[in-house]
Amino acid sequence: MKAWIMLLLALTLPLAASAEEAKEGAAPKVNYITLSPPFVGNYGLDGTTKLKVYKADVALRVTGDEATKLVKANEPLIRNQLVALFTQQSAEAMGSIEGKEKLRQEALKQTQQVMNDETGKPVVEDLLFNNLIIQ
Secondary structure (H helix, E strand, C coil), X not given: CHHHHHHHHHHHHHHHHHHHHHHHXXXXXEEXXXXXXXXXXXXXXXXXXXXXXXEEEEEEEEECHHHHHHHHHCHHHXXXXXXXXXXXXXHHHHHCHHHHHHHHHHHHHHXXXXXXXXXXXXXXXXXXXXXXXXX
């Protein structure tokens, strides 16, 4: 009976070791975190009487479950930073494709700065506008 148990253990150990190696070699999972609700507010407050409004659906790309937890824990700070950034934009910047890309890059930079200040690492790899509407 002891020989039988030893034989089973000897046969299953290499399988367990190869399964563990496969786990370690797998690429970390990429997650997209949608900041909800969408951002809605005024922009281009330059003294004109015309009200300018934006609505932005933003998603953040991170790698791994730990990064996802860190971003979700710091979402209020990220939202605050992005609201301030969107409000500061001019009508010219929000109206052009180049301006929107600059805004996206600046939003990513500021989001990474918030995460770096709070966690010691930038965590967020990319910021995407799923939808950006301006009026």
